[in-house]
Amino acid sequence: MDVELPGRLVDSALINFVNDMSLIEFPQKFTLGPKQQGDNTTPSPSNQGDSSWSRSLENDVRTVELRTELLAMGPQRYYSRGAHGHATSRRRRIITVVQRHAANVRERKRMFSLNEAFDELRRKVPTFAYEKRLSRIETLRLAIVYISFMTDLLENT
DNA sequence: TAGGCCATCTGGTCCT
């Protein structure tokens, strides 16, 4: 049996590597679940179903509603509560509702690109085809082990 | 039902 890697098959040394990985300690986790199974694709409105994208849209709608509501009341501003809810802060930064909304959008885009990078990394590390999609922490840890393995392989040949 | 994972919001800090 060979391990499926993007676009190619890998020999038994790599299979042994995968078998030796600590990830194999919890094989039950690799059963396919309705949420994470199958596609390793980037989340998109078309394949997300009812989860994050629609939630995002709902949040956007709520935010916009809140925004229009607040704008109707006048030039509203966000007052920083400080870290962990403290009321006072040395450099309090006051932003408008519109700016807060824009910052939220930027943050969503930033996290989206971060997840794209995770998806790319998932495709680079060897996994069995039947495994469920790796979580982000699993992906990072597997990548570390994989890099170490390949480094050792290079040094010993 | 508890715990894991994730998306999102939010405010603080750093950088340009």
Added chain:
DNA sequence: AGGACCAGATGGCCTA
């Protein structure tokens, strides 16, 4: 001043 980055909080979904 505003964007990027980060971490904490929160809530939803899923699985064991």
